[in-house]
Amino acid sequence: MGLLARLKGVRTARQQAGDAAEDRALHYLAAQGMRLVERNFRCRGGEIDLIMQSGETLIFVEVRQRTGDSHGDAAASITPRKQARILLAAQIFLQRYREPPPCRIDVISIDGARLQWLRNAIQA
Template sequence: MRMPAFLRPRTAQQITGQIGEDQALAYLQQQGLRLLERNFRCKGGEIDLIMQDGKVLVFVEVRMRSNSKFGGAAASVGSAKQKRLIIAAQIYLQGHSMPPPCRFDVIAFDDKEMTWLKNAIEA
């Protein structure tokens, strides 16, 4: 029998990812965005951060890369990942009778450098 996820020890990659999400969240909050939900999971996928930017709902994917050997962090958000993000966002929005305007942003960490890419994904 498999151990429940909340009881399993976290991997170094999961811990690093959590730190990146924490840094991205702090940065976005400094820019005036408000956190609505973190790590929204559904059958379609996962959204790292769901933020409010004025009247716009922002779905944020946080990516980290320690080197750019296989492309940078932003480049790692390929078409399959984009489709999963869009499906997860559609599921999230099902609870809204009048969905607000939305956008998809990427916070990319390449080594220690952070880049905020607004409207990074076309839905």
């Protein structure tokens, strides 16, 4: 994608597919009774796709999608480096709170048409 397209805010096909996967995950989690706190939280060193709340618990959600299985399933694509970046972003987000609420990190894995919710998938 050229510089002009980026400046105009044009999204690549890959970015659009990622947005659609996040939308699907968001609708699924909302149907489970969760409330969206923030989407696409970005900070220096990391990002979190969805931050949801269920009762008093904050849930940091990483959404991963794969259309084929030639490189393993979507959840397997979360490398130790990516896990560290998610943990860092979660720690930075929690600095907003005087007393951080209970929290966990979940993964929504989308492989083709199959969506799988992995609770507490990444631990500090």
